[in-house]
Structures are given as structure tokens and as C-alpha cells.
Amino acid sequence: MSIVVQKYGGTSVGTPEKIKDVAKKVIRKKMEGHQVVVIVSAMGKSTDRLTELASQVSEYPNSREMDVLLTTGEQVSISLLAMALWDQGMPAISFTGSQLNIKTTSIHQKARILDIDVGKIHQELAKDKVVVVAGFQGVGKDQELTTLGRGGSDTSAVALAAKLRASCEIYTDVDGIYTMDPRKLKKAKKLSVITSEEMMEMASLGAGVLHHRSVELAHKFRVPLYVASAFDEVAGTRIVNGGSEEMEESVVTGMTSSHSDIQVTLMYLPANMNSLRRIFSEMAEKEVNVDMISQMTASQNRMHVSFTVPREDTAVAREMMEAWKVEDDVIQWEINENIVKMSIVGLGMRSHSGVAGKVFDLLAANNIEIKMITTSEINLSWVIDAKDEDKAIQVIGDGFELTDI
């Protein structure tokens, strides 16, 4: 009998009523003849509530104790789901990360899964029970409780599916993967299938549906993923490893737009490699991730250099720029916080040339200035002014057939 791992996120188990609905969905899958393992997140806003409690007893809550606190969130939802399953006549058993011995590194709040002992799960599946597992959590050395950090429950689900050689279904509050966040591009198309390579790229560029760690893991262990709505029955999106025959022959599969970076510009820098080397090494020392970078000659022996860094590192970047200015007062600097970084992603870009040219043309025709542009094997990213975001999304979306007509 095949094993299916299903994962339900926080909003899907947000109320007792919703938990009862999830139980129905799980039972339906079981009745289709599968063995079912369910991973659940903490109910709705419970993690926020617990975090708020912590902030009321301590300004900087101890991170080990934070994990002791936060792991209760999923413990509540697994027990409630198991009860709801029993109540609907389906034998079930819940396990915390600790009970299942989901071994992780010991870094609190950012642990990584090392191994999962699935013996107990197989035992209970053999008794024809549904097994309900707490996502987002595990144990480090000495039974220390740990949590996995952002997107943790998806990662738990994929890791468990990998270990059980199962397929993995992620049920969430959106009904699949779209060419572009439908809140930003109204007529975005839902993809019936996407490759894990493309999905990884989109996730790391900020597409919010899946966390990139979980997609990477699914890619690495060749776990078939399926993303669909927890609330209705419309078909979702399959995420497959490598090309698939059913793949649509499109050059560009999806688009993202992100506000998580800012643009830093140093003008009239000495035009030699030392300047660039120094930017990178100073940023690296401060653990600031420099992403896009562009350079332009300004005058004899001087150049302009522009790069993006994460928005949360604005203060660090500002300090560094000021220090350069003090050393060499010819240098001018500016920080632009009103930018967006847009990207298009597609395996087809490997074999199709002219994608960058088409982007330039489309944007230029609409008077949108590109401030920076970079390209890698399967994505093309550019920075524009934040005020141009909506127009650019529409233009590129239509131009690359990412919208339904």
C-alpha cells in the first residue's frame, strides 16, 4: 500500500471546525486505499500568541525556552486532529517531534533535521491507524526541544515523505502555484505542473507558497510534491523532478516581485578591482548578503557601483558607506529603498535566447527604467522603481503569456 504524507498549515487547522474538515479530508484519502501520515502546523495565530506571551515576561526571551514554548503549538493541533479522527470513526495516533525522535541539530529556533526514526510510524500504519505528526519541531542532543525556523512544517513533511518513500501533499490557504502571486497579477494562470528546479528558484526569489528549503529537500530526495487548497476540491499544482512530458512548452514559467531588498550606490569610487573586492569583503564580514551588482565607468579613474542588500541590513550598509565617504570625500553615496526586484523563471530560458531583450523592449515601451539586471541559467532578475511595479507586472505577465486571456 502506498504511503501519502499530507501537510496542513496553520490556517487549515485554525479552528475546531476546520480541524474537523481536515479530518474528513484525511479519511477520504485513507478510504482511497492509502496509508496516511499527516503533518500539522500550530493553529492559526497560536505561534503569534505564544511569542507575545514570551515578550511579556522577557525582553530577549531565552531561545532554548522559546523552543519549549513554541513546540506546544503543534502539540495542541496534533492531539485535536487525532481526537477529531477518532470522533469520525478513524483510529489515529499523534506524535510530537520528541516522541518520534526527529533528530535535529541543536541550534534553537533554526534547527535542521538530521534524521527521523520512522519505525514507530510504520508500526502504527500497520495497525491501520492514521499517524499525525507535529511539524516544525524535533529534538537536539539530550532530548532538547528544537524548532526548524520559517517554513519548518513544510520541511518536516518533505523530510518525512523522503524517509518513508512517500509522496507529499501540501494543503494550504492557496489552491496551487501560480505564474505570479494572484494578489499582484489578477489574471495569473495556475500551473498544473512545475519542475522542482523552477519552484526552487521561485521560492528563493520570494514566491511565498512553499519555503525554498522544503522544495530543495523534495528535489534532492525526488519526493513528488503536490500543493493544493485545504478548503476546496479544485486541482492544485504538482511539482515534479526534471522535465515532464506534460509540461507546457513555455519559455517562462513564473514571475516574482519582491520588496525585500534595497539598492546601495557608491559614486566616484576609485576605478580598480580593489574597490569591488573591498565592498564584498566588508559586507561579508558583517554577514550582509550582497545580491545584484552593477558597475559603470564615471570618469577617468572613477566608477559608479550599485548593488542590492536585504532591507533589514539598511543600517549596516549606511554605516559602511559613511565610512568610505570619510576616507575619500570625492565619493558620493545613496541608498534607494523604493525599489522592487522582479524576476522571471523558466527552464525554457536555457535554450531560448532573446528573453532579456524582450524584457528590455517591453519595459522600455512602457517607459519603465531598469536600474539593474542580472541573469542566471533559468532566471532573469531586474530592479525597477517601486512606483512602476504594477505596470511592469502587467506588461511582463501579458508579454510572456503568464495570464489567462
Add this chain to the structure above:
Amino acid sequence: MSIVVQKYGGTSVGTPEKIKDVAKKVIRKKMEGHQVVVIVSAMGKSTDRLTELASQVSEYPNSREMDVLLTTGEQVSISLLAMALWDQGMPAISFTGSQLNIKTTSIHQKARILDIDVGKIHQELAKDKVVVVAGFQGVGKDQELTTLGRGGSDTSAVALAAKLRASCEIYTDVDGIYTMDPRKLKKAKKLSVITSEEMMEMASLGAGVLHHRSVELAHKFRVPLYVASAFDEVAGTRIVNGGSEEMEESVVTGMTSSHSDIQVTLMYLPANMNSLRRIFSEMAEKEVNVDMISQMTASQNRMHVSFTVPREDTAVAREMMEAWKVEDDVIQWEINENIVKMSIVGLGMRSHSGVAGKVFDLLAANNIEIKMITTSEINLSWVIDAKDEDKAIQVIGDGFELTDI
């Protein structure tokens, strides 16, 4: 260095503010030069809230899953208290029942502690940390989560103190043990000391401050107990093993009054031992606990028998009485639900005669009819009509000097 186990109940940790106050109290004890282990209950009404959630997903929640659910309550409070201690500069570490391997029987929701591995506690105390432990919970076979049932956190505290050869301080929402519940007897005196024998008797007669299992455990392992207010600094009550020199020389130490029983009367029963034997065995078969019993000759070959059973067994008793009546229609029966059972307790009753006589006199002088009376080595219990309760409490309280003048 001596180890002190402190226990704080649900209302003492009911809000983040109160948790911060508890942290202050703990730190004060540590600063006095003790090693401190703290047991906490779930915050305020959190157990009620979790139970309510369970009832919303299942009519009869699975009891194993109920324990998975309820154990989160203390896990939240231990982590918050540990954070608050760190925040106030005191190194601390929290442990769940599972992390400490508090071994219990595997009966969910009514487990009993079998053993506690205190190795981890000693390790952390040696690092000069305060150790914060989840009360009310443990683990059965295969790391199954269990809870101890009513009064469980007190039992956890006493068991831990026994194992650590420590003294045990119970901080709660009352400021000590009174001669009588002060809500019922306004001028009840607070006892500075009481023997564990008397306390056990009072607890099992319904005095609510401590659960009788925890007092029994303290008595058995000779753990010195201290009960005081979590909120203010007035002296509480010490519970000592055996007589103490400081004990006041009073005959009666305390009084209880309880509504938890009803009175069942069978009239015109055949006057032979078979009838009595049958009552006891029928009740025993149905697991109904018969408490007080009295018997009176009615006429030739017939007698009246009256006894008390727990109020929750009213329906069972009614069925049984009806069956007797069907067999022998001379028999009459009645059930009186409007009774209270009052008791006075005191080691001094061992050596003082005339206590029962004095009770009779005091009640008779006030026109209060005694329906049943029983006596054991250190207690005297009687049943009266519920409407007479207040008057009887006042009369006996004054008569045996249980009130402050």
C-alpha cells in the same frame, strides 16, 4: 547546600505579570543560599480552555490524545517562568515530564508516579541554575505522555522533594491551612503548624487546599511541607510529621463540611446480617463507595438502614433501591440529597473523651438534628440537614475554639 522544591499553582502563574512575580520569589529563595527546583501548573484557566477545544472536535475525546493536549499547559508555563528568570538575571532551565523521565503508570489522565530520574536536575543545580519542572505530567511506556489527575502538580512537587530529599513549599491562592474553610467560617484561625496525619484526614474529608494524595506522599516519605500564599508575604502553615513541640495543645485542630455525599435509607428491611452484607456487596460490585452507615430496629424482624454514598452515584443507588422494593414490597426507601457531612479532626481526640458528647450537646442546644454520626481515631463525622450547615459550623467552630475571638 539544601534543596528547596517550590510549587506554584495555576492562579499564581495566571498572567505574564504574575509569572514575573513568581520569578522574583524564586530568586529571593535562591539568594538565601538554597538550590531551588520549581514546579509549576498550567496558567490559570488554560486547562479549561484546552478541554473546551477538545470538546469542540470530539464528543468523547480520546484519553491518550487528551494527555498530549493537556501537557502543553504546563509546558507553556515552565518555559515562560524560565524566560522570566533569565530576564531577571537568574540562569534557569525548564524540563517537561518527558524530558525528566518522570515515569508513571500508563493510565491516561489518572497516572501515578513510579519514579523520577533526578540526575539531570542535580546536574543543572550544580551549574547554579534554577530548575523549572512541569507539574501534573509524566511519561508511561514508550514515551507516552501521561497526566496525574486532580491535584497532580502538588503530587509532582512532593514526589520530587522526596526523591531529592528536599523540603517542599506549596504556594497557592490561600495563605495557609485554616481550622475551617474561611469562606464558610469567617473567623476561622490560621494554623501555623498541623501534623500530616491531621492534614491527610482533613484533605480526604474535602479540605481543598491540598490534594490528599500529595499529603499522603509527604507523610510516607517524611517530606516537610509548607503551604503559603503566592501573592503576599505572611507566614503560612507547616505540615509536620508526627507531633511537634510547638503544636498547640488543642483537642480539635480543624473542621470540614462537605456536600459531596447523599443519604440513602432503606426502611423495613429484614433484620438480619444478610441484608447488610447484601448492601455492601451490591454497592462494591458497582464501585460505589459506601461511607457512613447507621442501623436501627424498626419492628419485629425489620430494621431501618441509612448510609451515605457519593453524590455522583445517586442514579446507581436509586436503581438498586428500586430493585429491592420490587423483591419485597414491605421495604420503603428514600434518598436525601439535602445533607451535609461535617467532620472535626484532631490528634488530641485520641486521648480526650467526651468530644462526641460535646458535639451532641452543642448541636442539640441549637435545635440541629444529627442524622448519622461516625467516629474514628482522630475524626468525628456527622450528617445534618443542609439548611443547618451555617449554624452548625458557627456553633462547633466557637465551641472547639476554631475561631479567633
